[in-house]
Structure formats: structure tokens, C-alpha cells
Amino acid sequence: MYRVRKVLNHNSIIVVGVDNNISADPENDEGLKSYLVLHKGIGFGVKISERLDLPKDASIYSLEKTTERGNAMSIVNAVDPVCLEISDAVLDEAEKAFGKVDRTIVFPMADHLAFAVQRIKKGESIRNPLKDDIRLLFHMEYQVAETVAPVLEQKFGLVINEDEIGFIALHVHSAIVNENVARSLQTAQIVRNCISYIEEKTGHKLEVTSLGYNRMMNHIRYMVTRIETGELLKMNLNDYMELKYPDTFKLSADICNQMSRLLKKSYQDAEIGYLAMHIARVIGVE
Structure with missing residues (x-):
């Protein structure tokens, strides 16, 4: 059971949780948890201190957060x-x-x-x-x-x-x-910086609608997460990529080092080869 503390509008109210067996003082909500309730018409015609059973499909949010x-x-x-x-x-x-x-x-x-x-x-x-x-x-x-x-x-x-x-x-x-939003924004900024650096160093203007571009963006996004969490890759392409695409491999190593410095965390060496593979695909090196 809940008691109405404040009516925000017809569709939103603030309530406090009360025990049916306790006659709580409507003037004193100390110690009672407050909630935001959102539901169509929930606030229409209700009065302050009125007790309510909330609809099952109402959105209920704790205001202790x-x-x-x-x-x-x-x-x-x-x-x-x-x-x-x-x-x-x-x-x-x-x-x-x-x-x-x-x-x-x-x-x-x-x-x-x-x-x-x-x-x-x-x-x-x-x-x-x-x-x-x-x-x-x-x-x-x-x-x-x-x-x-x-x-x-x-x-x-x-x-x-x-x-x-x-x-x-x-x-x-x-x-x-x-x-948090700041971390998500940081991830997007890191990806943008990586893309810009790749374009600058290779002289390629990358086609944002291509499948390779989207795969590389998502690879960098999850690479940031792996560096943050310490998750390890299961395969290592470094020897192959360094031998076949040495310039791309060096570029990838530069990016990994920059990312590591920015995030203040070390990365697994295998990240270099995987990122190099995506760069090679997106710039079309043979």
C-alpha cells in the first residue's frame, strides 16, 4: 500500500510506502521510502495522503537513488x-x-x-x-x-x-x-580519434557506409572495453599481420599505445594484429 505525497500531473505522482497495519502520520514521512509512479491517469482526482494500490503496469522508481x-x-x-x-x-x-x-x-x-x-x-x-x-x-x-x-x-x-x-x-x-554517459561519450570520442588518425596516416577518406568501416568501429569500441576490463583475445594474428602488412601493423601498434596511455591501462599484444586486420580491410591494402 502507498500513500500519495505529491501529485506532479495527471500521469505522475510521488508516493511513500506504508504498512496497512500501521496508521502512519500523514504529516510525517520520516523513515518512509519515497517513489515516483508513472501511469496514465494515476494523478487524476487523487488527494494528498490518499492511500492507493498501484496498477500492476505502473512504472515505479525509488527516489532514494x-x-x-x-x-x-x-x-x-x-x-x-x-x-x-x-x-x-x-x-x-x-x-x-x-x-x-x-x-x-x-x-x-x-x-x-x-x-x-x-x-x-x-x-x-x-x-x-x-x-x-x-x-x-x-x-x-x-x-x-x-x-x-x-x-x-x-x-x-x-x-x-x-x-x-x-x-x-x-x-x-x-x-x-x-x-555512465560520460564513459559512453569517451568511448565514442576514442573511436572518432582512431578513425581520424587512420585517415590522416593512410591518406584514405574512409567510407562510413561500408561494412568494413562499421566492423572496424565496433572492433575499436569493444577493444576499449577489453582494455578497461582486462578481457583477453583467444587468438593472436600478430606474426601474420606484421609480416604481410608491416606498415598497417605499425599504425595499429601506434593506435593501441595511444589508447593505452589515454585509458591508463595496458593492452594485450594480440590487439595489435586484430586491429591491423580491420585497418587493412577498410583501406583495401593488398
């Missing part, structure tokens, strides 16, 4: 509740695409959306130089993030651009892999 963007309760009190509803709907789409996700990301995502709404209303824009890389690296996440666009237009009459959608895609990704 602290996220990378601050305390959950503080975010809920600061943002337009419609942004919470939209974020909740995005996570519903993420679950359809990926299965179980970390739904506590609803708070930082809503916070980001609230600031995006403010920016759009003021005619301001935030540039996301990694949006194309994010779209390729986190393709399904980006597709989920795009579901924000029609809802924002319906609720606020606003058009969101691809730069903002790219940032929302990072929030979706963090909900899937339990990785």
Missing part, C-alpha cells in the same frame, strides 16, 4: 513531469529492443531532456560532433532515442535535432550496459 546528475528527488522536483513521462516511454522502447535495462537512468535522461527543451525554446543549440559516430556505434540505441522526436513535438510543439538525439542515445546505451 543518487545519479550522475544528482539526487533523484531533486531532479523530480526540478524538471517538468512530462520529461519524466517521455524518458519512461523511451525506456519502454529500450526494453522492447534490448530486454532488461537499468531504468534508474530515467532521472538523468529526464534532466537532460528538460535542459534540451529549454534550449530549443530559447533557440539555442548544443553541438554534438560525435553524433554520426554515435549513430553508427550505437545504432539500435539511436533508433530508440529517435522515438523522443514525435513525442516532444506532440507535448511541447518542439523539434529536436540530431545532435540532441545523439546524447539521448548515450543515455539509452548506459541503461543497457550499466555504464
Whole structure:
């Protein structure tokens, strides 16, 4: 059983958990856990201190959490509740695409959306130089993030651009892999730097729509994860790649060393050969 603490709008309320057998003082919620509840019509006609049985399909979020963007309760009190509803709907789409996700990301995502709404209303824009890389690296996440666009237009009459959608895609990704947005952004930046370095050193402008490009981007993405976690590759192509493609192998070693310095972690030598293989494929060396 829950007691209504605050009505945010027709579709969202804040409640506290209470025991049916205890006549809790409605003026004193000390020691009781607070929750955000999102469900169509959940707030319509309800009164403060009213006791409720929540619908089984309601979204219920603990407000005891602290996220990378601050305390959950503080975010809920600061943002337009419609942004919470939209974020909740995005996570519903993420679950359809990926299965179980970390739904506590609803708070930082809503916070980001609230600031995006403010920016759009003021005619301001935030540039996301990694949006194309994010779209390729986190393709399904980006597709989920795009579901924000029609809802924002319906609720606020606003058009969101691809730069903002790219940032929302990072929030979706963090909900899937339990990785904070800053880390996901760092991964995208590392991949972008690697691609730019390969283009600079080889003189090849890489074709972003090619299968080889996409495979190499994803290889670098998972390479970052392996270096972070210490996961080992099962095969070693170094001898073959160094003999057959010495220049590409040297370029790959340079990239691995740069990545190691940036992440402040060592890498397995076998990473050089595998990355060299992807570089050779994408630039078409014989």
C-alpha cells in the first residue's frame, strides 16, 4: 500500500510506502521510502495522503537513488513531469529492443531532456560532433532515442535535432550496459580519434557506409572495453599481420599505445594484429 505525497500531473505522482497495519502520520514521512509512479491517469482526482494500490503496469522508481546528475528527488522536483513521462516511454522502447535495462537512468535522461527543451525554446543549440559516430556505434540505441522526436513535438510543439538525439542515445546505451554517459561519450570520442588518425596516416577518406568501416568501429569500441576490463583475445594474428602488412601493423601498434596511455591501462599484444586486420580491410591494402 502507498500513500500519495505529491501529485506532479495527471500521469505522475510521488508516493511513500506504508504498512496497512500501521496508521502512519500523514504529516510525517520520516523513515518512509519515497517513489515516483508513472501511469496514465494515476494523478487524476487523487488527494494528498490518499492511500492507493498501484496498477500492476505502473512504472515505479525509488527516489532514494543518487545519479550522475544528482539526487533523484531533486531532479523530480526540478524538471517538468512530462520529461519524466517521455524518458519512461523511451525506456519502454529500450526494453522492447534490448530486454532488461537499468531504468534508474530515467532521472538523468529526464534532466537532460528538460535542459534540451529549454534550449530549443530559447533557440539555442548544443553541438554534438560525435553524433554520426554515435549513430553508427550505437545504432539500435539511436533508433530508440529517435522515438523522443514525435513525442516532444506532440507535448511541447518542439523539434529536436540530431545532435540532441545523439546524447539521448548515450543515455539509452548506459541503461543497457550499466555504464555512465560520460564513459559512453569517451568511448565514442576514442573511436572518432582512431578513425581520424587512420585517415590522416593512410591518406584514405574512409567510407562510413561500408561494412568494413562499421566492423572496424565496433572492433575499436569493444577493444576499449577489453582494455578497461582486462578481457583477453583467444587468438593472436600478430606474426601474420606484421609480416604481410608491416606498415598497417605499425599504425595499429601506434593506435593501441595511444589508447593505452589515454585509458591508463595496458593492452594485450594480440590487439595489435586484430586491429591491423580491420585497418587493412577498410583501406583495401593488398
